[in-house]
Amino acid sequence: MSDFIAGYVSGALSILIGSPLDIIKSRLQASSSRGATYNFPSVSSYLRGTTPPLLTYGALNSILFATYNRTLPLLPDTLTGIWIAGAAGGLTSFILSAPTEVVKTRAQVTGAGSWEVTRGLWRRYGPHGLYLGGTITAARDAIGYGWYFAAYEGVRRYWEEEQRDQAGVILFAGGVAGVATWASIYPLDVVKTRVQTQLFPETWGETRGLLGGAGKRTSWHGGLGAGECAKMLYREAGYRGFFDGMGVCMARAFLVNAVQWAIYEYIMRALKAPACLGAREEFTEVA
Template identity: 45%
Template sequence: MSADFWAGYISGAIGIIIGNPLDVIKVRLQAKESIPTGQATAASFVRQFESTSSLITGTAAPILGYGALNALLFVSYNRSEAALNKSLNLQPNLWTTWLAGAIGGLATWAVSTPTELIKCRAQLATAPTSSWAITRRILKNEGVRGLYFGGAVTALRDSIGYGFYFWSYELSTQWMSTAKEDKSSLSQEAAKVLLCGGLAGVMTWASIFPLDVIKTRVQAQTLDHAARPLLDDPTKPQRRLGAMEVAREAYREGGMRVFFRGLTICSVRAFFVNAVQWATYEWIMYELGQGKRRSTEPSAATL
């Protein structure tokens, strides 16, 4: 397999291991439909965890799934950008970078939807539940189709988000590039990648956070009463709501603020996770002879 596949896979898996504790808090903040005034904080949720095992809930599916997703993302992005620039006879630029990122994000739909669904339900379950148990339950009750519940809003979120992901990373690296790049030390390059990767992560989540809130609430819905505590409202009807219905309910619940609940903790997570992911990706590509520092002609929008 190609270098960008393995670089993407390994960096994605590492990112999940680092970011899962904060992701658990983010998801619970997003899905909580009724939080007393003054208690809707990340700290209030941290205090609810009885052990450190709660902070790694739902990690198994994302480590396997997100590693594959990240590999597919980078391969799709790199191939799409090259094809776009060749077919349109263009030099690498930020417009094709965004479009290639959006195509890459859309290509991850087949992996991201079931991964996100299982992760959310594992993180929101009132009792510790493994990713594998949730997967078996969904397959038994709904079949393979059940793993793709919420797929439309997930695809929209990923397409827009990853467009901004690669766009913001390239834009920030261009801003930070020195006039004499060949004289920059390896430590300076590493610091630049860490900072640019972190900024790209924050920019990405800020651009699609309302969609992510809707996706979380859509996928938190289940068919059976046993899992109803996921939404903390036993009066909800059996019929699961679509993305637009969920969005309207959320707005009636708390106005526009509800669509940004958990953004602060998510931004902190996004900075550190994506800083490490990009540093890992660039390092592996460098070691395999395909990194930026091995290139003789620096490009404005290549990885």
């Protein structure tokens, strides 16, 4: 329960803090035009697409940290072992992160409401629609969360043990963890966004939409897979296209994850629960 509460609260606040930059990142990734700017005409526009993450982040973090905490004792007490445990947690959390990402990115790019996007995908494609781009999302989460936990613990281990719980160290380690995570998976995230935000054809034939190109039907929804999206993106913008919006993402990653880890560690200590990192012998106490 401690992990659930700390993960939910820290995650919800980080989503609200990072929402405007996340919207810009998604639109830059999905757009065929370069150098575009995006305005936020109302308060609600700053929060576009945040409803799914806010509702699911507690459960997602619960799965993530529970898997991580129970995998870590089975592995060597090294950064490699931490990376593998984090990857296992990320792969498991994909169950919730995939539908959350589909709804969030489509809401951010199209301007539609989260529930409108969810109902539309479900009515037209059933549960399959909520797992559009599921394979690449799973790969992204496994790799990203591996680096997330390894980078955080690696930075904290740089300091002496009595300094590791200082606020400045936690903030810095959290920020570095966020940057390391996104740097390791950014091209995958760009392709994922392109897969998830494409428009689908009503009939067999060409698929045109936010991808800025065309392709023939290759799967149940008539859309393009990750491989096709990657090839199209390369033809459109070269290697540079796989890094659209990366500057915005790095700024958001450091800010959001510094805050998230600081809040998480504070709540865990307030609840008198052991931190999930560095508490291998006590992991069973984190309920």
